[in-house]
Amino acid sequence: MTIGRGVIRGHAVTLRRFLVTFARDFRDGLALRRRGGGGLLVDLFRGPARGEERVVVQDATTEGLFTVEYPDERLPVYERFRVLPVLVYDDEDGNVRCTSCNICAKVCPPQCIWMVQAKSPKGTVVPLPEDFFIDMDVCMNCGLCAEYCPFDAIKMDQNFELANSERHQTHVFGLQDLLVSSAYYAQTHPEAWSGPEEVAERAKVAKKKDRRLQKALGVEA
Amino acid sequence: MDVGSALYGTPLFAQSHRVDLTVSTCVIWGLWLIVGFAGLFPGIVAYMVWLERKVAARFQDRIGPNRVGPFGLLQSVADGLKLLVKENIVPRSADQVVHLLAPVLVLVSAFLTLAVVPFAVGLVPIDPPSGLVYLIAVSSISPLGIFLAGWSSHNKYSLLGAMRAVAQLVSYEIPQVLSTIPVVLWAGSLSLVSIFDHQVAYGWNALNPPGFLAFLTFLIASVAEVNRTPFDLPEAESEIVAGYHTEYSGMRFGLFFLAEYLGVFSVSCVATVLFLGGGTPLPFSAFPVNLLDGSVGSYLLVDGILLAVFSLKVLLFVFAMFWVRATLPRMRIDRLMNFAWKYLVPLCILNIVFAAIWYEVVVRPGALTARNWAWGMIAAGLPVVLGVQLVFRANRKLAAARAVDADWPTVGTIAEASR
Helix, strand or coil: CCCCHHHHHHHHHHHHHHHHHHHHHHHCCCCCCCCCCCCCCCCCCCCCCCCCCEECCCCCCCCCCCCCCCCCEECCCCCCCCCCEEEEECCCCCCECCCCCCHHHHHCCCCCEEEEEEECCCCCEEEEEEEEEEECCCCCCCCHHHHHCCCCCEEECCCCCCCCCCCCCCCEECHHHHEEEHHHHHHHCHHHHHCHHHHHHHHHHHHHHHHHHHHHHHHHC | CCHHHHHCCCHHHHHCCCCCCCHHHHHHHHHHHHHHHHHHHHHHHHHHHHHHHHHHHHHCCCCCCCCCCHHHCCHHHHHHHHHHHCCCCCCCCCCHHHHHHHHHHHHHHHHHHHHHCCCECCECCCCCCCHHHHHHHHHCHHHHHHHHHHHHCCCHHHHHHHHHHHHHHHHHHHHHHHCCHHHHHHHCCCCHHHHHHHHHHHCCHHHCHHHHHHHHHHHHHHHHHCCCCCCCHHHCHHHHCCHHHCCCCHHHHHHHHHHHHHHHHHHHHHHHHHHCCCCCCCCCCCCCHHHCCCCHHHHHHHHHHHHHHHHHHHHHHHHHHHHHHHHCCCCCHHHHHHHHHHHHHHHHHHHHHHHHHHHHHHHCCCCCCHHHHHHHHHHHHHHHHHHHHHHHHHHHHHCCCCCCCCCCCCCCCHHHHCC
């Protein structure tokens, strides 16, 4: 009898898929838990706290495709993942690295960066930004600003949760929104931060920056 | 001439269900209406939707609803509220009254089907002596409702869906009805309660060759009757938007939705009663029913067992429908019609003859004996296998038309093969 053999085999394939999901949940100890959720059988509406979510890795070893329950579970964020630019200040002395040289603003393809140069009381130029703006609605996350920055001041951040209920005031990020510490950058980009070339480059740039700053302030004084 | 005496004794009158309309009958019917038809059955349907979404998600390596309540259990409540609150849009050019009436008709048909299902001993809303005829009659109201929905919407997709629905439902009603004839033949009654009693004495109907064939055809025809994949052409969303309920929104769409799942539930119940021995857990034993000794306690015990097993069997059918839905793609309309008229109908008609053989060998001698049963398996089993082979062979070889300019593998006719 060959009648309907293909249909029966097809049903066996889907049934296997169905059963495998239970085996997987059982193996992960998640059969009775909400995936990524609390450990209780009944955890009505409570999800894990921010930052304590289960990180789900989906790679070649993953059996089947499964949904990542995003707010409760996350995919890992890799170092080169980039969203918006931020301005780095050094933890040791609190100096903003940016010299307000305007290279990033010139190179920015959608022209979403602009800044105000800091001035001394005498009116001379100080290599610091008075204010710094990025329109996050316009930014296309290309990372050219970070590539071109001669002082390693502007870097690409990994925070992608930027949803907002108001867009006219809050979507143009000012200097205070953009500043992050070098410790934060070191945490999100461990490889870029601790590579030997990076360390040497950092020292060189810091020296250069320091010289320029001293010169500017010396003129002022 | 006295009209009453003229009518008395006619077959129609003799078949009528005679119930004393006492207070207790009214209370029981009221309870069935309020607890069963207004409370329990819609609740079951709501959770069937939840179950389908969960099961379908498993089949596709997803999770399914899990946001509203634990395991997403309150999802059906949220969905119901959403449907109730949504705006009810009726197209200006629609036939207003019919547009409102159509979903109600479909729903009524689905509800009425459940009225004769014996869930357990004594747990049946009504038991008319011609219950199966009633069942067929009320289940064929739903094509009317669907057609009215498509017609009144004044929309080409609705009308296309309705036309497909009517063609499909009318076609598949025939194998569905024909496949119940063996059951009626063996039980000697159209009453679903008698059919249940017959299976308590003679084993489940699905467990003999003609019964199994009838069971399969009934299942396939039922899936087509309730418009589920692979027979969901009337509401094929990739071709005709949503078919007959394209122009329905809000709770009117909700009624169609309710009716569809209620149809799945009632068809599963009917299949359980007709072929899987209702709520009996063991196929060839009268196990829980023979515990009845007239006391209330034994009644509760027996009905508890019967109800539990009954729900398990219904769940099995419901799961099977989900499974088929997760596996098979939609059929083409010409193949759908071919399958009903060229395969199922001839098979069902042949099967009535095989059922008669089984009746002569096993049922007529009186009680069920192992010797008769073995003889029946041979005498009826062989013809069933041959009959299935004959119908498929005839359709695939003899009656197969030569496809013109086919670039897909085709089946040659026998005349060609012997050339």
